[in-house]
Amino acid sequence: MSTIARLPEPVESMGAASWKRRRGGRHRRGRARGQAAVELALSLPLLLMMFLVVVETGRAFYIAISVSNAARAGVQYGSQNLSTAADNAGMRAAAANDAPNIVGMTTTATHFCQCANGNASTCLSTDCAGSHRLLYTQVNTSAPYTPLVNFMGILPPITVPGKAIMRVVQ
Template sequence: MGGAGLHLAVSPRFHFSTTTCCRRPQDQCLGLTQGTVLKRKPKERGAAAVEMAIVLPLLLVILIGTMEFGRVFNVQNSLTQAARAGARHAAIHHSDATLDVEGTVLAAAPSLSGLAVAVSDNAASCASGADVEVTTSVDLASMTGFLDIGWFGSPGLFPITLTGVGVMRCGG
């Protein structure tokens, strides 16, 4: 059975040939004998390139979507943390004449330094026992620009407005 022209068709993509020698012992557990090699059929040339052309765009969309989601999640957490730090500062120092809530908010989130963060608060009307509320917001553009475009007639995902809110009791 080890003839030079013997070909066994096992799957539509591959065939076994006994024309070259295979010295891997693990092939014997597959029912292959010494000297059989798995080869691609000649008409399957370029199939891997076509498969990659089909799968690669989907993988890139997943990768870009993951990066964009991570960035949005990070900015949202930073906005909320900055608003909380500003509310804490306003609650403790509400009676100070030099109360700078916006400066405290922007200093609390250095990762937001390149973004136009809007800060609003009601610290001027804060009295002991009342609540102070600090709100931070930003219009976040896409990191890649890829998700700015709408697909199939829908609007794009970006720019997206993110808001963080911090509330604390004044003087206590």
């Protein structure tokens, strides 16, 4: 029995695609890793900016909601009866107690009258001939909002207002 030994094919006779696939596998994987690192380096600043915008928007809405709710709490205290309607300090305290985490919030409380038919009133008993007088309380609040990061002047510091008006129960 004769056995014919096969010799390996010379490199020149291998298919060109097969040879490149064998030889370039490691090289391509290394290039893909480098490409991923470059893509991450280019997209990371954009992702961080988007994250900061979301955080700053959330902070701004938190302050706006808190300031508005504080005004509502103050006016609810003042609208209970005639004696609390005259208690401006109590309305301011109720508003401040509702938003203890808001630094620098200012509060003003007032009361005013209006005739039931829509005419203006000075809160005197002689006003509103032919209709009755309605007493209202009003609380205005405001708080400063300063962004944590300066976005090249895009988002400047602002004052966030809050206002609530409610009729006094008589």
